[in-house]
Amino acid sequence: MDAKPLKPLWRVTLTHPPGWEESLLWHFREAGFEAAVAEQTFPAGLLEGEGGQVGADPEIVVVTEEQEVSRLRALTETVAKAFEWPQGSWRIQVERRQEQDWEALWRKRWKAFRCGNLVVHAEFHDPRNFPTRDRDQPLCLKAGSAFGTGGHASTRLALKVLQRWCRNRPPADLIDLGTGSGILAVAAAVLGVPKVAGMDPDPQSPAQAQETAALNRVAQRCRFWRGTLESAGGRWQAVMANLHSDLVRDHAADFHRLLAPGGRLFVGGILDRKAEGTFLGLKRSDLRLEWTSSRGRWVAGALVKQ
Ligand SMILES: C[S@@+](CC[C@H](N)C(=O)[O-])C[C@H]1O[C@@H](n2cnc3c(N)ncnc32)[C@H](O)[C@@H]1O
Structure with a gap:
């Protein structure tokens, strides 16, 4: 039997001013878009590869269908205006991708991080692999679309x-x-x-x-x-x-x-x-x-x- 053809999808990367990741994710989800924080921009305090890329422009990624790209663009423009982002402080890049990028993106997005003594990680991480300290307390999060990843x-x-x-x-x-x-x-x-x-x-x-x-x-x-x-x-x-x-x-x-x-x-x-x-x-x-x-x-x- 022939394999089901993969649906072409569009990967939309929004580079935006720092500090707006989770608010943007929330607005996108309210409008029906699932979005992921691009891997390199997860906040400081990472446990895996601690340090991150300081100074890199924050990005979030949405994978969507062709007919949704213009709606996403319009939504981003509305949000940028409402948040009073300065001109030139954000940009959108659109690339054609294949369907299976999606799940992998979600998994990559979840990087464990430390906040005081709490080590916040996703359900698919094994906290035994983290460089934890004596008084650390793991906090395991169920991946989902409600607001509150700790980011x-x-x-x-x-x-x-x-x-x-x-x-x-x-x-x-x-x-x-x-x-x-x-x-x-x-x-x-x-x-x-x-x-x-x-x-x-x-x-x-x-x-x-x-x-x-x-x-x-x-x-x-x-x-x-x-x-x-x-x-x-x-x-x-x-x-x-x-x-x-x-x-x-x-x-x-x-x-x-x-x-x-x-x-x-x-x-x-x-x-x-x-x-x-x-x-x-x-x-x-x-x-x-x-x-x-x-x-x-x-x-x-x-x-x-x-
Ligand atoms: C900034 S998020 C905080 C989520 C989580 N507690 C955290 O700290 O990451 C605000 C939450 O308030 C919820 N919310 C919006 N209007 C609300 C209302 N009238 N009463 C209670 N919650 C509301 C939103 O759905 C959203 O999940």
Whole structure:
């Protein structure tokens, strides 16, 4: 029997200003494109071939069909305008490829990396092959399309804060608003939080997060559902809100409602130009700002309910 002919596909490489990988991936997926971060541009802190290519222009790759290329181009132009990328700071290259590139691309994209003592890797990696240190804790991620590979600056800032909160006495419970892949919720459980919940409107999120919890043997302590943050109830010792500036600004009252007295709040995904207004709004809601930090254009903060 003749082998099925391979469908020709187009590999679209978008070179863009640093710091936008995960936001771009999210926008592309929302528009129905699956995208991968090109291998050489995965963030610093890599375990395999540590160091990476410092200074290389970040690229993301989409493999798609011919008729979709112009839609992808138009989407990129819209996103570039919305993100205010300077002229000449991005470009698109289109090449014809074969179908089987796709799976290989996904696998190449997943490079394990370190964030504090967490060694974040994909399910198809064997952590025994990594150059780990004494106090390292592996965090295994289920590959999928929900937001949260750990590549985004805000997720890294959130993982750092979580590790600080859990160092001595982990909070008794934690809710992760906009959990995406479940990376922060599962990290919290791995770090010792006994009761963890997370939700996200993304239909892919709950199953992917639950599988990630199972891979890390913390499924009994985690619960995920599909919904917006308004669907969350109860009072929590810790609330993670790695969302984006406008959501954080608009939901200060929800954060207050969900926090137990003295509870801790992480907010992330805040664009630098929106940080001042966002934190001002949170402070007005009786939340005391304890810490802020930034990576590239992204700002995060930790607050306490008075
Ligand atoms: C920046 S991503 C964070 C994902 C993951 N928690 C991380 O830290 O990498 C923001 C997430 O918020 C979700 N989201 C958007 N609107 C939301 C809402 N109203 N309530 C809860 N989550 C929302 C998105 O689907 C997305 O997965």
